[in-house]
Amino acid sequence: MGSRASTLLREEEIEEIKKETGFSHSQITRLYSRFTSLDKGENGTLSREDFQRIPELAINPLGDRIINAFFPEGEDQVNFRGFMRTLAHFRPIEDNEKNKNAAASEPLNSRTNKLLFAFRLYDLDRDDKISRDELLQVLRMMVGVNISDEQLGSIADRTIQEADTNGDNSISFNEFIKVLEKVDVEQKMSIRFLH
Amino acid sequence: MVLFFNPFDNLVCILLGISFTVWFTLLLVFIIVPAIFGVSFGIRRLYMKTLLKIFEWATLRIERGAKEKNHPLYKPYSNAIIAKEPTSLEEEIKEIRRSGSNRDLDSASEFEMSDIFYFARRGVESIMDDEVTKRFSAEELESWNLLTRSNNNFHYISLRLTVLWGLGLLIRYGFLLPLRVTLAFTGVGLLVFLTCLVGLLPNGRLKNFLSEKVHLMCYRICVRALTAIITYHDSENKPKNGGICVANHTSPIDVIILASDGCYAMVGQIHGGLMGVIQRSMVKACPHVWFERSEVKDRHLVAKRLSDHVEDKSKLPILIFPEGTCINNTSVMMFKKGSFEIGATVYPVAIKYDPRFGDAFWNSSKFGMVNYLLRMMSSWAIVCSVWYLPPMSREEGEDAVQFANRVKAAIARQGGLVDLLWDGGLKRGKVKDTFKEEQQKLYSKMLVGTQEDRSRS
Numbered sequence: 001m002g003s004r005a006s007t008l009l010r011e012e013e014i015e016e017i018k019k020e021t022g023f024s025h026s027q028i029t030r031l032y033s034r035f036t037s038l039d040k041g042e043n044g045t046l047s048r049e050d051f052q053r054i055p056e057l058a059i060n061p062l063g064d065r066i067i068n069a070f071f072p073e074g075e076d077q078v079n080f081r082g083f084m085r086t087l088a089h090f091r092p093i094e095d096n097e098k099n100k101n102a103a104a105s106e107p108l109n110s111r112t113n114k115l116l117f118a119f120r121l122y123d124l125d126r127d128d129k130i131s132r133d134e135l136l137q138v139l140r141m142m143v144g145v146n147i148s149d150e151q152l153g154s155i156a157d158r159t160i161q162e163a164d165t166n167g168d169n170s171i172s173f174n175e176f177i178k179v180l181e182k183v184d185v186e187q188k189m190s191i192r193f194l195h
Numbered sequence: 196m197v198l199f200f201n202p203f204d205n206l207v208c209i210l211l212g213i214s215f216t217v218w219f220t221l222l223l224v225f226i227i228v229p230a231i232f233g234v235s236f237g238i239r240r241l242y243m244k245t246l247l248k249i250f251e252w253a254t255l256r257i258e259r260g261a262k263e264k265n266h267p268l269y270k271p272y273s274n275a276i277i278a279k280e281p282t283s284l285e286e287e288i289k290e291i292r293r294s295g296s297n298r299d300l301d302s303a304s305e306f307e308m309s310d311i312f313y314f315a316r317r318g319v320e321s322i323m324d325d326e327v328t329k330r331f332s333a334e335e336l337e338s339w340n341l342l343t344r345s346n347n348n349f350h351y352i353s354l355r356l357t358v359l360w361g362l363g364l365l366i367r368y369g370f371l372l373p374l375r376v377t378l379a380f381t382g383v384g385l386l387v388f389l390t391c392l393v394g395l396l397p398n399g400r401l402k403n404f405l406s407e408k409v410h411l412m413c414y415r416i417c418v419r420a421l422t423a424i425i426t427y428h429d430s431e432n433k434p435k436n437g438g439i440c441v442a443n444h445t446s447p448i449d450v451i452i453l454a455s456d457g458c459y460a461m462v463g464q465i466h467g468g469l470m471g472v473i474q475r476s477m478v479k480a481c482p483h484v485w486f487e488r489s490e491v492k493d494r495h496l497v498a499k500r501l502s503d504h505v506e507d508k509s510k511l512p513i514l515i516f517p518e519g520t521c522i523n524n525t526s527v528m529m530f531k532k533g534s535f536e537i538g539a540t541v542y543p544v545a546i547k548y549d550p551r552f553g554d555a556f557w558n559s560s561k562f563g564m565v566n567y568l569l570r571m572m573s574s575w576a577i578v579c580s581v582w583y584l585p586p587m588s589r590e591e592g593e594d595a596v597q598f599a600n601r602v603k604a605a606i607a608r609q610g611g612l613v614d615l616l617w618d619g620g621l622k623r624g625k626v627k628d629t630f631k632e633e634q635q636k637l638y639s640k641m642l643v644g645t646q647e648d649r650s651r652s
Contacts, residue, residue, distance in 0.1 A: 030276050031276075031323065034276070034323065034324065037328065037329070037332060038328070051322065052625075053328065054321055054322065054325050054327070054328055055325070055327045055328075055617060055621050055626040055630075056317075056321035056325045056326065056327065057318055057321045057322060057325070058625065058626045058631070059626055059630040059631040059633075059634060060314055060317060060318045060321070060631070060634065061314060061631060061634050061635050061638065062311065062314040062315070062318060063318060063631075066314075066315060066318035066319065066322075087319065087322070087323065090316065090319050117315065118308075118309075118311050118312060118315055121311055121315060122308075122311070138311075139306070142310070142311075142314070142635065142638055143635055143638060143639040143642065144631075144632055144635030144636065144639065145632075145635075146635060146636055146639035146640075146643070147639050147642060147643060151643075155305060155306045155642065158306075159306060159308065163308070171308075176308065179308055180295060180308060180309055182294065182295045183291060183294055183295030183309045183312075184291075184294040184295070185312070188290075188291050188294075188309075188312045188313075188316065189312050189315065189316060190316075191277050191278075191316065191319060191320055191323065192277060192278040193276065193277055193278070194276060194277060194278055
C-alpha cells in the first residue's frame with residue numbers, strides 16, 4: 001500500500017543516508033517507498049527471496065550475483081541503510097564531485113568504487129582475486145548452455161593472459177582497473193534519476 | 196398494576212416509525228425505482244462534482260502546510276523513477292567495448308571484462324524500478340481524497356483539514372456504508388429470488404425477456420449500492436449474441452459494471468456458500484457457463500463448452516477476463532490465449548477507473564473479499580469509464596497469441612493503460628526460465644559470432 005512510507009523514516013535517518021550516499025531527499029523517500037513495497041514480510045529488511053520476486057531481475061543471467069552484492073558476508077537480511085549503500089554505487093558522478101579534496105573519504109559512486117562493484121561480481125569467494133575457475137563460473141552464468149566447455153575455457157584463458165601482469169594466473173583488483181582504464185565507467189555504471 | 200406506559204417512550208417509537216418510513220420511501224423513490232427503469236436523477240454526478248472541489252481544496256491546504264513547515268512534500272510519481280534506455284543487449288555491449296577497446300572494431304575480441312557492466316546496470320535498474328511488481332499494488336494518488344489509506348503526507352494537515360477528514364469519516368461510515376449495505380442486500384436478494392421465479396417459466400421469448408429485465412434491474416441496484424458513476428462510450432459497439440466480450444480486469448466489480456448495461460453469459464468456477472447460491476439461481480433464468488472445480492483444469496472441455504455456447508446464436512455473449520487475475524488498472528498484462536482460439540468474434544471492452552474517489556483494485560494477497568467489499572462501500576464513490584471497442588476477428592495467418600496481443604493493444608490504447616507482455620500470473624508465481632535462456636542465447640551470439648568472423652578472415 002505504501003501509505004506509511006515516509007512516516008516511518010525519520011528526518012535524522014534521511015540526513016545520515018544523504019551524507020553517506022549523496023542521494024537527494026526526494027530520491028531517498030522514493031527509494032524507501034520502493035524498499036517497503038519489496039519487503040513483503042514487513043519486517044524492515046529484505047531477504048534474497050524478496051529480490052527474486054522481481055521478474056526482470058530473475059531473468060537477468062547474473063541476477064543471483066547482483067542480489068548477493070547487497071548482502072554482507074554471511075548475512076541473509078539487508079536493511080534500508082545497506083540497501084541504499086549498495087544502490088549508491090550507481091549514482092551518476094556529478095561534476096562538482098570530481099574535485100573533492102583527497103582527504104575526504106571516497107564517495108560510494110566514485111569510479112574506483114564502481115569498478116569494485118563489478119570486480120566483486122566476478123570474485124565469487126571474496127578473496128580479492130578473480131581465479132580462472134571463478135571467471136569460468138561467471139561466464140557460464142552469462143552464456144547458459146550455448147557455448148561448449150572448451151570454447152569457454154579458451155575465452156577465460158585468453159582473458160586472464162591479457163590482464164594478468166604479475167603472473168599469478170588470476171586477476172587482482174589493480175590488474176582489473178588497468179584492463180578497463182579506457183572504458184567509460186562513469187556513464188555505463190550509472191543510473192539517472194528523473195527527479 | 197403498574198403501567199409501564201411512558202409517554203416519552205411512545206414519542207420515541209412514533210419518531211422512529213416515521214423516520215424509517217421516510218427513509219424507505221426516499222430509498223425507493225430515488226434509488227430502487229430508477230434502477231428498475233434505468234433512469235437517473237443525476238444526484239450521483241452532482242455528488243462527484245462537489246467532492247472534486249473539496250479534494251482540490253484539501254490538496255492545496257496540504258501543500259501550503261508543508262511549505263510553511265519547510266518540509267519537502269512526498270510526491271508520488273506513477274511514472275518511472277529512473278531513466279531507462281531502450282537499447283538492446285547487443286547495442287549496449289558493443290558501445291561499452293567500443294569505448295574501452297584498444298583495437299579497431301574488425302578484430303574485436305569475443306569477450307571483454309566490461310561486458311558485465313550491462314548486466315549489472317540492468318539488474319540494479321530493475322531493483323530500483325521494474326514494470327511488473329508495481330502493477331499488483333494500488334496506484335498512488337497525487338491529490339488527497341480525504342482517505343487516510345491513500346496518502347503519505349497526512350501529518351501535514353491543519354486543524355480545518357482534520358475536521359473535514361473527521362466529517363468525511365462520519366459521513367462515509369455512518370451514513371453511506373449502512374445505506375450501501377442495505378442496497379447491496381436488497382439487490383442480491385432480489386436477484387436470487389426473481390431469477391428463481393423466472394426459472395420456473397418454460398423456455399421461450401417471455402422467459403428471455405423477463406430474465407433480461409430482472410438481471411439488469413438487480414445489477415443496477417448493486418451499482419447504486421457502490422455509488423458507481425459509470426460513463427459508457429460508443430454503445431453502438433456493444434457485444435452481440437454469439438460473440439465473446441473481453442475486458443481488462445481490476446476487481447470483481449467489473450462484472451457488475453458491465454452487466455448493468457447489457458446482458459452477458461458469465462463464465463467461472465462454481466463456488467460454495469453465498470456465491471454458489473447466487474450462481475445456481477442465475478443459471479436458472481438464463482444459460483451461464485459454470486464449471487465444476489475438476490473441470491477447470493481440462494482445457495479441451497472448457498474450450499468445447501465455450502464454443503458450443505457461442506455457436507448457439509440465441510445465447511448471450513460470453514464475458515471473459517483473459518488476464519486471469521486482478522491488475523491495478525495502470526496496465527494491461529498478458530491475455531491468456533484460450534478465449535482467442537475459439538474463433539468467435541471478439542468484442543473488446545476497456546474499463547478505466549478514476550482513482551480519486553476510491554481505489555477499485557482488489558489486492559487479493561492483502562485483503563479478503565469481505566474486507567475488500569467493505570473498503571469499496573466506505574469509499575466516496577467508484578467512478579469509471581467504459582469504452583466499447585469495435586469488434587475484432589482473427590485474421591488470416593494470425594495465430595491465437597498474436598490475435599490476443601492485438602486485442603490487448605487496442606484495449607490498452609483506449610484506456611490509456613500501459614501494454615505489458617508480462618503474465619499476470621507473476622503476482623503469485625515465478626517467472627519462466629525460458630526468458631533467462633533467451634538473454635543467455637543473445638549474449639552467446641555476441642561471443643560466438645565474432646569467432647565465426649575470425650575463422651573466415
